[in-house]
Amino acid sequence: MNRKDDHIKGALNQSFKVNTFDEVRFLHEPLSATALNDVDTSVTCFNQAFSMPIYINAMTGGSIQGFEVNKRLAMLAKHFNLPLALGSIKAGLHSQRWAESFKIAREIYPEGFIMANMGGENDLYTARRAVELIDASLLQIHLNPVQELIMPEGDRDFNKISENIQQIGASLDVPVVVKEVGFGMTRETLEKLKGLGITHVDLSGRGGTNFASIENMRRTQPIDYLDDWGQSTVESLLEASNVEGLTIMASGGVRHPLDVIKALRLGASMVGMSGYFLKLVHHYTHEEAITQFNAFITDMKRLMALLGANTVDSLRTKPIVLSQNLVNYVQFRNLKGIL
Ligand SMILES: Cc1cc2nc3c(=O)[nH]c(=O)nc-3n(C[C@H](O)[C@H](O)[C@H](O)COP(=O)(O)O)c2cc1C
Numbered sequence: 340m341n342r343k344d345d346h347i348k349g350a351l352n353q354s355f356k357v358n359t360f361d362e363v364r365f366l367h368e369p370l371s372a373t374a375l376n377d378v379d380t381s382v383t384c385f386n387q388a389f390s391m392p393i394y395i396n397a398m399t400g401g402s403i404q405g406f407e408v409n410k411r412l413a414m415l416a417k418h419f420n421l422p423l424a425l426g427s428i429k430a431g432l433h434s435q436r437w438a439e440s441f442k443i444a445r446e447i448y449p450e451g452f453i454m455a456n457m458g459g460e461n462d463l464y465t466a467r468r469a470v471e472l473i474d475a476s477l478l479q480i481h482l483n484p485v486q487e488l489i490m491p492e493g494d495r496d497f498n499k500i501s502e503n504i505q506q507i508g509a510s511l512d513v514p515v516v517v518k519e520v521g522f523g524m525t526r527e528t529l530e531k532l533k534g535l536g537i538t539h540v541d542l543s544g545r546g547g548t549n550f551a552s553i554e555n556m557r558r559t560q561p562i563d564y565l566d567d568w569g570q571s572t573v574e575s576l577l578e579a580s581n582v583e584g585l586t587i588m589a590s591g592g593v594r595h596p597l598d599v600i601k602a603l604r605l606g607a608s609m610v611g612m613s614g615y616f617l618k619l620v621h622h623y624t625h626e627e628a629i630t631q632f633n634a635f636i637t638d639m640k641r642l643m644a645l646l647g648a649n650t651v652d653s654l655r656t657k658p659i660v661l662s663q664n665l666v667n668y669v670q671f672r673n674l675k676g677i678l
Pocket of ligand 1: 346347350396397398399425426427456479480481518519520521543544546547548590591592593611612613614615617
């Protein structure tokens, strides 16, 4: 089976045990609720207005199934006017056949905010070709050393990545986001990225799709003690709140509207979901997926009304409490930021 299809299958079959979003609680204030109709979920990011703070995060392309998934994701993104990131584009740059599995998204969603995605091992020349192939609005550069090292056929040399990021960030005509793929980031990583000239980061932390366990399923000798590697998305957000001057996107283990608003409260400008949208387009027809996601949006507005937050900015002022585990993490890492 094609590796991209293994990833889709692995992600669809994963079940999640621990999710640190459950360790963050909003405080209930019965007198603060506002009118549902007054809730405005719009945000501005990359100098552009979006009606919702949600994007479909990078997944696939480079296989027949990848073509179908990208087609369905693009139809859904178009219906809701959501930003859409496609999967790592390398296969599409090497084969005309697989190029189509990425270009289909632009054909379906010509007006859309579509993001290209490639690994940090690729240089500026490749970055330009990636953007050109799908007329991308933005380029995501992914960092995935855990995945690569577990993957039998993965990369083993990460020395060029910082240099590539710096060159691409300085020279590309579209905005650049550096992202993880589900293992999160620290304050130190974020400071380094800032030093490389990067201004937008997608933390993509632990809690959802787990590429250590997906790659371990593809190995004859699993390195399964790495399945819990990395910082959760909440921990990564707490880390990020101690770094100034970056626009933070949050993804990794976002399951429902409450996770979305917790991520926004903890400092995310926008919130990405991959596993959620993959399941939506895999298990449901287009019409059913629209119904499901409409309910998701309404529920997100309900939660904002309950908290008395008419806007995403006012949501960020609402009081929260953290579990003892997270308080320990904050103290041990000497994080202050938003708390
Ligand atoms: C099937 C699948 C394939 C993925 N492929 C990529 C990829 O090519 N590039 C990338 O940056 N991230 C990739 N990811 C990682 C996601 O963008 C995201 O960072 C991660 O899944 C955590 O989000 P989630 O818990 O909402 O799934 C993939 C995720 C899934 C589910």
